[in-house]
Every structure is written in C-alpha cells, then in structure tokens.
Amino acid sequence: MHTIKQQWFGNVRADLLAGIVVGLALIPEALAFAFIVGVDPRVALYASFTIAVITAFVGGRPGLISAATGAMALVLVSLMANHGLQYVLAATILTGIIQLILGSLGVANLMRFIPNSVMLGFVNALGIMIFFTQLPYLIGSGVMTYVFAIATLILVYAVPRFFTAIPAPLIAIVVMTTVALLSGVKLQSIGDLGTMPSSLPTFFFPDIPLNLETLKIILPYSLALSIVGLLESLLTSQVLDDMTDTPSNKNREARGQGIANFITGFFGGMAGCALIGQSVINIKSGGRGRLSTFTSGVFLMFLIIVLGDLVVKIPMPVLAGVMVMVSMTTFNWGSFKFLRQAPKSESLVMLITVVIILYTHNLAIGVVIGVVLSALFFVAKISRVTVTSNAGVYKITGPLFFASTTKFIQAFDEVTENQIIIDFENSQLWDESAVGAIFKVIQKLEGKGVNVMIQGLNSTSEQLYEKLL
Amino acid sequence: MKIAVAIDGSENAMRAATHAIMLAQHLPDAQLEVIYVQDYSKAKDERLLSQSPESLSLKREQKVHPIVELAREAGVHADSTMLKGNPSQEIIKYVNEQKIDKLVIGSRGLNAFQEMVLGSVSHKVMKHVNCPVTVVK
Numbered sequence: 001m002h003t004i005k006q007q008w009f010g011n012v013r014a015d016l017l018a019g020i021v022v023g024l025a026l027i028p029e030a031l032a033f034a035f036i037v038g039v040d041p042r043v044a045l046y047a048s049f050t051i052a053v054i055t056a057f058v059g060g061r062p063g064l065i066s067a068a069t070g071a072m073a074l075v076l077v078s079l080m081a082n083h084g085l086q087y088v089l090a091a092t093i094l095t096g097i098i099q100l101i102l103g104s105l106g107v108a109n110l111m112r113f114i115p116n117s118v119m120l121g122f123v124n125a126l127g128i129m130i131f132f133t134q135l136p137y138l139i140g141s142g143v144m145t146y147v148f149a150i151a152t153l154i155l156v157y158a159v160p161r162f163f164t165a166i167p168a169p170l171i172a173i174v175v176m177t178t179v180a181l182l183s184g185v186k187l188q189s190i191g192d193l194g195t196m197p198s199s200l201p202t203f204f205f206p207d208i209p210l211n212l213e214t215l216k217i218i219l220p221y222s223l224a225l226s227i228v229g230l231l232e233s234l235l236t237s238q239v240l241d242d243m244t245d246t247p248s249n250k251n252r253e254a255r256g257q258g259i260a261n262f263i264t265g266f267f268g269g270m271a272g273c274a275l276i277g278q279s280v281i282n283i284k285s286g287g288r289g290r291l292s293t294f295t296s297g298v299f300l301m302f303l304i305i306v307l308g309d310l311v312v313k314i315p316m317p318v319l320a321g322v323m324v325m326v327s328m329t330t331f332n333w334g335s336f337k338f339l340r341q342a343p344k345s346e347s348l349v350m351l352i353t354v355v356i357i358l359y360t361h362n363l364a365i366g367v368v369i370g371v372v373l374s375a376l377f378f379v380a381k382i383s384r385v386t387v388t389s390n391a392g393v394y395k396i397t398g399p400l401f402f403a404s405t406t407k408f409i410q411a412f413d414e415v416t417e418n419q420i421i422i423d424f425e426n427s428q429l430w431d432e433s434a435v436g437a438i439f440k441v442i443q444k445l446e447g448k449g450v451n452v453m454i455q456g457l458n459s460t461s462e463q464l465y466e467k468l469l
Numbered sequence: 470m471k472i473a474v475a476i477d478g479s480e481n482a483m484r485a486a487t488h489a490i491m492l493a494q495h496l497p498d499a500q501l502e503v504i505y506v507q508d509y510s511k512a513k514d515e516r517l518l519s520q521s522p523e524s525l526s527l528k529r530e531q532k533v534h535p536i537v538e539l540a541r542e543a544g545v546h547a548d549s550t551m552l553k554g555n556p557s558q559e560i561i562k563y564v565n566e567q568k569i570d571k572l573v574i575g576s577r578g579l580n581a582f583q584e585m586v587l588g589s590v591s592h593k594v595m596k597h598v599n600c601p602v603t604v605v606k
C-alpha cells in the first residue's frame with residue numbers, strides 16, 4: 001500500500017507540472033499521427049487521453065508516458081485505407097488482448113533477445129518513415145508552405161537554447177499560427193482535414209461483423225501492433241529505469257499496455273504505446289510518479305475541449321515542420337558511427353532491419369527478421385570450435401553443440417597416433433549432438449585401432465555425457 | 470582544498486583531467502573529485518547504442534575510471550561522482566553545494582554557430598559557479 005501511495009503522491013508538485021508540460025507536448029504529435037493513419041484527429045486524441053490515464057493506473061513503470069504513437073500509426077495505415085475506422089478500433093481491442101496475454105506469459109523476459117542493432121534499425125526506419133509521411137504536406141503547395149515549415153523548424157531548434165519550461169514545438173505552433181492568422185496567408189489547416197472533439201470519449205462497440213473473416217483481417221495487424229507497441233514500451237521503460245536509477249516491472253508494463261489498448265478501442269481511440277520522446281521530457285521536467293502520466297492525459301483532453309476551435313486553425317505546414325523535427329530526433333544519428341565501429345554482423349543486422357521495414361512498410365516484420373538474423377549470427381559466432389593436437393593430446397576449444405559438431409568430427413579424420421587423448425578443458429558439451437559427435441569419433445577411431453581417452457570434461461558436461469551414454 | 474574536474478570522456482576532458490591532477494599534486498592536502506554527468510538528453514541514444522543496461526554502465530565507468538587511476542598513480546587522492554540530468558546545471562549545483570575550491574573543465578572548442586545550436590557547457594558553468602574555474606582547451 002505504501003508504495004502505491006508513494007508512486008502516486010510521492011512527488012505531487014513536480015508530477016503535476018511535468019504532466020502539464022507533457023500534455024502540451026503530446027498534442028502536436030497526436031494530431032500528426034491521426035493524419036498519418038488517415039483518421040479524424042479525434043481518434044488519436046481520444047487514444048492519447050485514455051491510454052495515458054489507464055497506463056497511469058496499470059502500467060509497470062511510473063512516469064512512463066503512453067499515448068497514440070507514430071510507430072503504431074504506421075502499422076495502421078493500410079488497415080485504415082482498406083477497411084476503415086471500425087476495423088482500426090477492432091484491431092486495437094484485439095491488440096490489447098494479445099498484449100495482455102503476452103504480458104501474463106512474461107513476454108518482457110524476451111526483451112533480452114532483441115539486440116540493440118535491431119532496436120537501432122527500428123528507430124531509424126521509424127524516423128525515416130515519419131519524415132516521408134510529412135512530405136505530402138510540404139511539397140507542391142506553394143512557396144508560403146516552405147516558408148512556414150522552415151520558420152517552424154528554426155523555432156523548434158532555436159527556442160530550447162533560451163527557454164525550456166514549455167516544449168519548443170508548442171511555442172513554435174502558437175507563434176507560427178498567430179503569424180499565419182495575422183498575415184492572412186492562405187495555408188491548409190488542421191480544420192480543412194478533420195474535426196476536433198468537443199466532448200469526452202464515450203463507450204461503444206466497433207461496428208464490425210463478429211466472424212472469422214473479420215478476425216482474418218485484423219489479426220495480422222494486431223500481432224504487428226502488439227510487437228511494435230511492446231518493443232517501444234519496454235525500450236522506453238529501460239531508458240527511464242536508467243534515467244531515474246529505479247527498477248520497473250516490465251511484464252506489468254506489458255499487461256498495462258494491453259489493458260490500455262483494449263479499453264481504448266471501445267472508446268473510439270487507435271492503438272498506442274509508450275512514447276520515448278515524451279517520457280524523456282517528463283523525467284527532464286521532474287516527473288517521476290504515476291500522477292505525472294495521469295495529469296498529462298487529463299490536461300491534453302482539457303486543452304483540446306477548451307481550445308479545440310483554435311487548434312483547427314493550426315496550419316499543416318507548421319505541424320509538418322514539427323513532425324520533421326520529431327523524425328530527426330527519432331532517427332539515431334550515432335548509427336553512422338555504430339556502423340563503422342560495431343562488429344560487421346551487428347551493422348548488417350541494423351541495415352537489414354531498416355531495409356526490410358522500409359520495403360515492407362511493416363515495423364514488426366523488420367524487428368522479427370532482425371532478431372532471427374542476429375540470433376543466427378550469434379550462433380555462428382559462438383559455434384567456432386578449434387582442435388589443436390600435440391603429441392597425441394587433442395585440445396578442444398569452444399562449445400560443442402549442434403552447430404559446431406561437424407568441425408569437431410572432421411578434425412579427427414587424419415589421426416596417425418595409435419593412442420590419443422581428447423582434452424575438453426576449454427570446452428563445454430551442450431546437447432545430444434555434442435555427446436553423439438564424441439561417440440562417433442571414438443567409434444570411428446577405435447575401428448581404426450586407435451585407443452581414445454577423454455579428459456577435462458567439466459562437471460555439467462560430464463553429467464550430460466554420463467546421462468546420454 | 471577540494472579540486473573538481475568535470476569530464477565527459479572526450480579528449481579535451483582528458484586534458485582537463487591531466488591539468489587538474491597536476492594542480493592537485495602541487496597543492497597541499499588537495500583532494501580531486503572527478504565529476505561525470507549522464508546527460509538526460511542523450512539517455513535514449515546511449516541506451517540504443519549499447520548492448521544492454523550493463524554494458525551502458527560499463528561504458529560510463531570507462532570514462533571515469535582511467536582518470537581516477539591516473540590521479541592515484543600521481544599520488545593524488547581522487548574520488549568520482551556520477552550525476553544525472555542537464556550537464557551544466559548538475560555541475561553548477563554540485564560545485565556550489567559541495568563547496569569546491571577550484572573547478573577544471575574541458576572546452577569542446579565550438580564555433581559561434583555550434584555554440585548557439587549545441588550550447589557550451591563550460592561557458593555556462595563558468596558563469597554560475599562560485600569558485601575559480603580553469604577551462605582547458
């Protein structure tokens with residue numbers, strides 16, 4: 001009980017302030033993510049509100065900010081285009097169920113198997129894709145579009161040098177929208193593309209036929225959303241653990257993400273997950289507890305309902321300018337140095353992850369293939385076995401398992417001594433294949449009249465050997 | 470006499486550290502404090518660029534450890550402090566709260582434009598700490 005109170009009310013003042021800052025920082029991206037999917041801004045704003053408020057209660061990492069995100073938006077694009085909003089909502093509900101199940105099964109423990117090369121590929125592809133989603137709002141709409149977008153970009157980069165209390169994107173949006181309104185320049189605005197919500201979200205069932213056909217349509221999307229959402233949420237949790245020097249319950253976070261998405265679908269919101277950028281802003285602004293996450297969601301909704309009429313006046317080039325900045329900060333610029341310095345296999349995994357995601361437009365496929373590839377590279381790397389012989393003593397160096405036995409067996413093809421010792425001091429037997437390989441070598445050599453002795457097995461290897469032979 | 474050196478793992482920081490060690494050698498009863506700030510703004514990228522949370526903490530230790538070793542070899546009593554947050558703010562707060570007598574800090578040597586975009590840590594620190602500062606190029 002004490003910790004729950006601590007997680008909620010241990011840092012009230014700073015949490016309230018940070019929550020307000022984050023609430024402000026959530027708005028531009030929520031709007032932009034709605035346009036990426038092709039849904040009304042309402043769908044992303046409702047999602048950001050419900051997901052933030054629900055994860056504040058059920059998340060595993062206090063201070064983590066979850067809402068509508070670019071990664072989830074990009075997965076939903078083709079579902080929206082082909083089947084419409086009701087299927088997006090149904091996919092969101094199913095994503096919640098899948099994440100809840102995965103979280104209950106301890107999916108967070110698998111996070112260890114996602115190497116940082118895959119995560120780098122993920123964020124880089126994400127940055128590139130977000131950048132490209134903004135081009136339609138910038139190219140071919142006249143000179144003033146470029147002027148406003150570039151002025152916005154300059155503001156978002158320059159303002160934080162002098163003033164950091166309010167997120168720079170918001171300052172840029174307020175300034176540039178005011179300039180646009182006062183100067184009377186004609187620009188496409190948010191109001192031209194969608195409507196603002198004027199009330200709190202309400203509960204309803206998505207209007208879809210409940211049959212196998214529907215499941216077939218939404219299941220691939222829900223699986224992809226589950227993977228993408230959990231990856232980004234657990235990565236963000238780790239970043240916050242590091243920033244705050246406090247541990248968090250990753251499986252609870254996974255379940256929390258599931259519960260939030262499940263409920264959000266019924267309130268007309270699209271699937272979301274943790275936002276790295278906003279979570280970092282929260283910690284930087286002093287937010288630590290659950291109250292900060294809760295406040296961010298409530299304040300976002302409050303602002304939208306109160307200021308909705310002004311929000312629709314934001315020019316699209318200004319929002320696109322902000323999103324270009326978001327794509328630039330999503331991309332990891334240290335990756336170029338990583339490519340030069342990291343082992344070739346890791347660089348290759350990162351590049352392949354990026355290429356697959358950009359080619360398939362599917363973040364989840366890239367991550368899965370990246371993980372499989374890096375696992376294969378790892379097996380290849382540790383499967384190196386060397387055999388050196390000296391006066392009838394054959395020293396084995398490296399682990400013996402299914403991937404390394406062939407080389408081991410070959411090393412005994414040309415034994416000339418009539419008595420040999422195989423020394424396993426620097427080796428380890430891992431599986432049946434290892435024991436089988438030793439047995440095969442002994443059989444073959446004894447067939448040729450060579451006497452074979454084995455020594456240096458460590459205790460676990462010896463146990464395995466005794467058990468199987 | 471408490472001497473502090475703020476480092477970030479760069480070459481310039483290493484030069485600042487060597488200078489601080491030299492000062493400490495020549496002053497009676499000097500203690501050296503090696504300060505390293507984990508920059509919140511880089512938290513995401515640092516995590517992405519290291520294999521695991523453990524390898525990340527190793528990387529940070531590798532920035533501080535050589536300097537503490539170097540100081541001890543030079544016969545200087547040295548300790549290290551890891552802080553988190555905004556580098557210039559954290560350095561200023563620490564130096565003023567711990568009543569450090571002398572701060573040594575490296576300068577990245579940015580030009581006017583880079584300074585505008587990136588912000589100069591040494592510049593900000595110099596303005597707001599209550600002790601004499603040596604900026605090492």
